[in-house]
Amino acid sequence: MIRVPPALIAAALGLGLWQGVVWLAAPPPFILPSPARVAHVGWENRSLLIEHAGVTLSEVLLGLSLGIVIGALAAIMLARSERLGSVIMPMLVLTQAVPVFALAPILTLWAGYGMVSKVLMAALIIFFPVLSAFHDGLTRMPPGLSDLSTVMNARPAQALLRLRIPHALPSLAVGVKMAFVYAPIGAVIGEWVGASRGLGYLMLLANGRAKTDLMFACLAVLAISTVALYRLASWCLDRLVWEDG
Amino acid sequence: MSTAPAITICGHHAVAGRALFAPVALRIGAGEWTCLLGPSGIGKTTLMRLVAGLACAGRFVGEIATSDGKPVSGRASFMAQTDLLLPWLSVLENAVLGARLRGEAPDLPRARALLCRIGLGAHLQARPRALSGGMRQRVALARTLLEDRPIAFLDEPFSALDAQTRAAMQELAAESLAGKTVLLVTHDPAEAVRLGHQIVVLTAAGAHLYPVPPARTPRDAFAPDCVAAQAGLMAILRGQR
Structure with a gap:
């Protein structure tokens, strides 16, 4: 018997429900197009969708690289000095209370309508999850390992490199996986505020012209590529990072 | 490698104002195994951590000194239960x-x-x-x-092992750490009797020496004098409950 992945079953059920609602309630297509219609429009506009998805994807990947590197380095810096960490961490938590959506116009003002403001937006949105997951791992050393490194007269730099960082890598992996889910949100918010390319831009354009089917197609492309990216990242990370037990 | 020093510890330790154990005066012999035995929660591990210079809760008042005057730090190794x-x-x-x-x-x-x-x-x-x-x-x-290193701190390193593996590990450790100053924390009278050149029983009343059988370590735990020593130690530990 062939085993069907549960995620596929859930997706099929969702699409079936959606198609059923369209058949029964028969809303006008500009309110709720049927999944079949969305698929059709998506296929007709495939080159347009691919072009804009490519832009968004590059923004997402650049934002991910930037956000992960900065988040991880910041986590190491904060973990090295307990005092610095106790001063900076609450401030960082406070910055998370500011909705990133509110920062998008400012970023666009500073960095322009091009790719840079979207990359920054994506990096900004993932910076904190990466930092906090990694910082958590770095500061939660098993007490036995700290004892061992004390008795062995470890140099602080070596203890960081050989004990704390490797020990915290599974925590960093958790943060990075989250980042792969959040980064596309950042890029699309950036595109909504001001852009001439990208899936977010195309969605606004389609929305403005009541092309609801194209908007749904954009959304589908965004969702599918985000899930694909996340699965790829999880697959790689699970092979790269040591496992407990 | 320098020669193994003796370590003396003299004082008392309190956690949050309450004494963990009565004032102790204890000498860990140079190049010998000292087994620190006691019921759980009595502060055996705390006492070992104090000597080893590891962080522990509470405040120690007293003196820890080595026979050659050099610090313990940098001359010790450490083995834990895990x-x-x-x-x-x-x-x-x-x-x-x-x-x-x-x-x-x-x-x-x-x-x-x-x-x-x-x-x-x-x-x-x-x-x-x-x-x-x-x-x-x-x-x-x-x-x-x-x-x-000349000093070794062993914090119940064999207690998570099954009986025959434990016996084999005790023999291996006794042989390979011979000549070093060893402080072994244990809750097992049989282990103390097998390995100790000196057995210290830590109770609420303080630290007291218990006489060890004359045979060389690692001793046969089932030799008559070892069995008698185990029984005596067990009586002290159970009397604490």
């Missing part, structure tokens, strides 16, 4: 962790030879999780021995 092996390193790399953490070049041929001698030659590149509990604790012992 093996503390790093899951991302091979057996060989785990064994030479001390040198790596100090930024020194490890003596890999010596580490390989030692691991082979204690029966881990076929597992040098294995990850710890591929090993049994007894093998993992042998790697931890190898890591302790490779430190080649």
Whole structure:
């Protein structure tokens, strides 16, 4: 018997429900197009969708690289000095209370309508999850390992490199996986505020012209590529990072 | 490697204003195994951590001194109840962790030879999780021995092992740590009787020496005088409840 992945079953059920609602309630297509219609429009506009998805994807990947590197380095810096960490961490938590959506116009003002403001937006949105997951791992050393490194007269730099960082890598992996889910949100918010390319831009354009089917197609492309990216990242990370037990 | 010093500890320790144990005056003999025995929660591990210079809750008032006047720090190795092996390193790399953490070049041929001698030659590149509990604790012992330091602190290192593995590990440790100043924390009278040149019973009334059988260590736990000593120790421990 062939085993069907549960995620596929859930997706099929969702699409079936959606198609059923369209058949029964028969809303006008500009309110709720049927999944079949969305698929059709998506296929007709495939080159347009691919072009804009490519832009968004590059923004997402650049934002991910930037956000992960900065988040991880910041986590190491904060973990090295307990005092610095106790001063900076609450401030960082406070910055998370500011909705990133509110920062998008400012970023666009500073960095322009091009790719840079979207990359920054994506990096900004993932910076904190990466930092906090990694910082958590770095500061939660098993007490036995700290004892061992004390008795062995470890140099602080070596203890960081050989004990704390490797020990915290599974925590960093958790943060990075989250980042792969959040980064596309950042890029699309950036595109909504001001852009001439990208899936977010195309969605606004389609929305403005009541092309609801194209908007749904954009959304589908965004969702599918985000899930694909996340699965790829999880697959790689699970092979790269040591496992407990 | 310098010669193994004796360590004296004299004082009392309080956690949050309450005395953990009565004032103790205790001498850990040079080049000998001192077994620190007591019921759980009495502060055996705290006493060991104080001597080892490890962080512990509470405040110690008194003096800890070595016979040669040099500090304990930098001359000790440490083995705990859990093996503390790093899951991302091979057996060989785990064994030479001390040198790596100090930024020194490890003596890999010596580490390989030692691991082979204690029966881990076929597992040098294995990850710890591929090993049994007894093998993992042998790697931890190898890591302790490779430190080649005159003082060793052992915090119930054999208590998580099954009976026959424990007996084999006790013999291996007794042989390989001979001549070092060893402080072994244990809750097992049989272990103390097998391995101690000196047995210290820590109770709420303080630390008291208990006479050890005359045979060389590791002793036969079932020899009549060892069985009698175990019974005597057990009576003291149970009297504490």
